[in-house]
Amino acid sequence: MPRRCRLSRRDVHPGSPADDLRSRSRGANVSNNTIITEVDEVGIATITLNRPEQRNAINFEMDRAFHDAMWSFDADDDVRAIVVTGAGKAFCSGFDISAGGEAFGRATHEAHDQQLGVDSDSVAERAAFWNMRTPVIAAINGAAVGAGLTLPLLFDIRIAAEDAKLAFIFPRRGILPEANSTWLLPRLVGLSRALELLLTGKTISGTEAARIGLVSRAVPRDQVLDEALELARDIAVNCAPTPVAITKKLVHEGLGETDRLAAMQRETRLTWWIGEQADAVEGVVAFFERRQPKWSGSKHVGIPEDLR
The missing domain is CATH 3.90.226.10 (2-enoyl-CoA Hydratase; Chain A, domain 1)
Known part of the structure; x- marks a missing residue:
């Protein structure tokens, strides 16, 4: 309840x-x-x-x-x-x-x-x-x-x-x-x-x-x-907390971004970085095992300075 x-x-x-x-x-x-x-x-x-x-x-x-x-x-x-x-x-x-x-x-x-x-x-x-x-x-x-x-x-x-x-x-x-x-x-x-x-x-x-x-x-x-x-x-x-938080951040930042290439470069760097996180493994494994994923990430995970 x-x-x-x-x-x-x-x-x-x-x-x-x-x-x-x-x-x-x-x-x-x-x-x-x-x-x-x-x-x-x-x-x-x-x-x-x-x-x-x-x-x-x-x-x-x-x-x-x-x-x-x-x-x-x-x-x-x-x-x-x-x-x-x-x-x-x-x-x-x-x-x-x-x-x-x-x-x-x-x-x-x-x-x-x-x-x-x-x-x-x-x-x-x-x-x-x-x-x-x-x-x-x-x-x-x-x-x-x-x-x-x-x-x-x-x-x-x-x-x-x-x-x-x-x-x-x-x-x-x-x-x-x-x-x-x-x-x-x-x-x-x-x-x-x-x-x-x-x-x-x-x-x-x-x-x-x-x-x-x-x-x-x-x-x-x-x-x-x-x-x-x-x-x-x-x-x-159904959605992992870290990519949800970062996706929201990227979309809202993109509203004020005038350099489309820079936006895509930032998105690409973060895509590869998040692929190394535990929930990226869990999401794929859960899909193949046909079960509900057990997310362990945080919406407040720190993004490395060089990827921001």
Whole structure:
């Protein structure tokens, strides 16, 4: 059975072992329940955004708890994949704008940076989930609007409900798209489609999002989480942790690489290096013996300097 814990910002610390994290959270006097986490027997961590009455709008408490949980799970070698979903009918309605017209004003900005211990530079590093060694999958079970849509753009794979309402709503609220969306969205869906979505803030369905490549697939709402967990399980059970981590690294680095030859050279060096690792032997032997492989590698294995 999965282990469930409700985490407040006091209960999770970046880089701490997840086993210690879970044991502390089970016995902790939790002051908020903005996220729920679970880890199953094969190492799939699930993070559920848990403010359903507010359509999982992101407040400072959720922001801190979510990022802390993400980096803690990435630090845990036993966690092989992370799935993020929302409680209730929505995935995430974006930042909490209950403050009204001052929701994005100077006072909110200062409070955000002070409470989260960030500035405009370090906040980007904190959200750089592409630097994680763990695959991250979004199970977009309902509406994803504004920051609720740019957040899963920072993940590796997205699965959406067919009828989910998705929108980069920013210009309709008088603000700018954020969270690296202006950099990534054109690379996902092409320049013209990206500009149409970003300049109009219009709403599209999960089905349309799958058609244009914004998400990997769209499925009936009640199947979204199961589909994401099945995909995560496939990675966790059937794929060795080291090549999964390095493949993720190479793909994301490649988005910013302008020298195609250099990218292939790096890939080739790493291919031969990983072929010398124990899991490369195990994967081939398990295939010929028609059995499940027993992986022994780590997603955090160090890459030799001369191969980077």
